[in-house]
Structures are given as structure tokens and as C-alpha cells.
Amino acid sequence: MRSTTRTLALGCAALLTLATAGCGEDAPTTSASGSTTSSTSAGGAHGGQRMSSVALGSASRAGLRVEVAAMRDAVTFTVAEGGRMRKHPPAPGDNAHVMVLVSDAESRDRLPDAAVTAQITGPGGAPVHNGPLYPMVGMGVGLHYGDNMRLARSGRYRASIVVGPPQVGRHPELADRYTKPVRLDVPFAWTAR
Numbered sequence: 001m002r003s004t005t006r007t008l009a010l011g012c013a014a015l016l017t018l019a020t021a022g023c024g025e026d027a028p029t030t031s032a033s034g035s036t037t038s039s040t041s042a043g044g045a046h047g048g049q050r051m052s053s054v055a056l057g058s059a060s061r062a063g064l065r066v067e068v069a070a071m072r073d074a075v076t077f078t079v080a081e082g083g084r085m086r087k088h089p090p091a092p093g094d095n096a097h098v099m100v101l102v103s104d105a106e107s108r109d110r111l112p113d114a115a116v117t118a119q120i121t122g123p124g125g126a127p128v129h130n131g132p133l134y135p136m137v138g139m140g141v142g143l144h145y146g147d148n149m150r151l152a153r154s155g156r157y158r159a160s161i162v163v164g165p166p167q168v169g170r171h172p173e174l175a176d177r178y179t180k181p182v183r184l185d186v187p188f189a190w191t192a193r
């Protein structure tokens with residue numbers, strides 16, 4: 001009994017610590033990233049404030065829809081890894097936070113718990129990103145899969161996105177939908193600044 005109480009108390013303390021750390025770190029992180037890169041609407045932003053994003057393109061296939069969007073600044077995001085929240089600050093040179101919104105093509109309901117990878121190439125086929133995207137939420141953009149990237153040059157880019165079957169329970173009408181990995185190609189134009 002006593003040990004149970006202690007465990008519970010510890011668990012709460014750990015949760016509180018995590019929550020507090022998250023709140024405390026958000027504000028300086030956001031304003032720091034806003035002030036280190038080119039000035040955007042994020043300049044002077046506080047934790048919780050929305051950052052504007054640019055819609056780049058979309059594609060639908062096999063019952064899935066992906067929309068590619070980007071914030072014109074990298075962000076420090078946190079992801080759950082090994083039972084902890086780990087911070088991912090931008091790498092040097094990252095100038096965008098690329099987001100892939102995955103939804104049901106018919107209902108447009110966002111789909112969680114999918115393995116989403118993206119191969120993104122820039123002008124002339126220059127490699128930009130090749131690998132998994134992190135699932136996350138943001139104020140005003142909702143559930144998405146994304147990462148910080150360096151979209152250095154203006155021109156034509158191409159995102160080849162593979163969405164694995166969402167590992168989420170289904171009502172019967174969706175039982176047979178998106179049960180296999182789907183590849184969707186989204187070409188987009190980017191104007192660097």
C-alpha cells in the first residue's frame with residue numbers, strides 16, 4: 001500500500017516536472033529561433049503562439065491524402081522517446097519546418113500513429129531529407145509529421161512520401177482502408193528568402 005502511494009506520488013512528481021520543464025522551455029526556445037533566423041511572424045513569439053505556415057502541395061491515393069506545408073523557420077520541437085520528451089533543436093542552417101498532414105482522403109480526418117517517411121529533393125535533384133518524420137502537434141496546425149530542414153534555394157522541389165498503415169483502431173467502415181504502405185509524390189515550388 002505504502003509503496004503504491006509512493007510510486008504514484010513519484011509518478012505525479014515526474015509528470016509535473018516534465019510539464020513544468022516543457023512550459024518553461026517553450027517561450028525562450030520559440031523566441032530564440034525566431035530571432036536567430038530571418039525575421040518572420042514568429043519574431044518575438046511566445047510559447048503557445050501560432051506560427052504561420054505555407055501550403056506547398058497535396059496528393060491523394062488509395063484512400064489517403066497528404067498535404068505538405070512548411071513554416072518559414074525551424075522550430076525546437078519535442079518528441080516522446082524512450083518514455084521521455086526529448087528536445088530537437090534545429091541543426092545549423094535549417095530554415096524551415098516541413099510538415100506532412102496525413103488524413104483520410106474522403107473524410108479529411110487526420111490520421112495518427114503512422115510511420116511516415118519523406119524523401120525530399122531540391123532544385124537539380126539535390127538531396128534535402130531522406131528518412132522518417134516525427135509525429136507532433138502544433139498550435140493551429142494540429143497533428144502532423146515533420147522535421148526541420150534546409151530549403152536553401154528557390155526552385156522546384158519534390159517530396160516522395162511513404163505513409164505506413166496507421167496503427168489506430170478502426171470502425172468497420174475503415175477496416176480495409178490504408179492497410180498497406182502508400183507512396184505519394186508531391187512536387188512543390190519554394191521561394192527562399
Ligand SMILES: [Cu+2]
Pocket residue numbers: 077097099136137138144145146147
Ligand atoms: Cu512540427
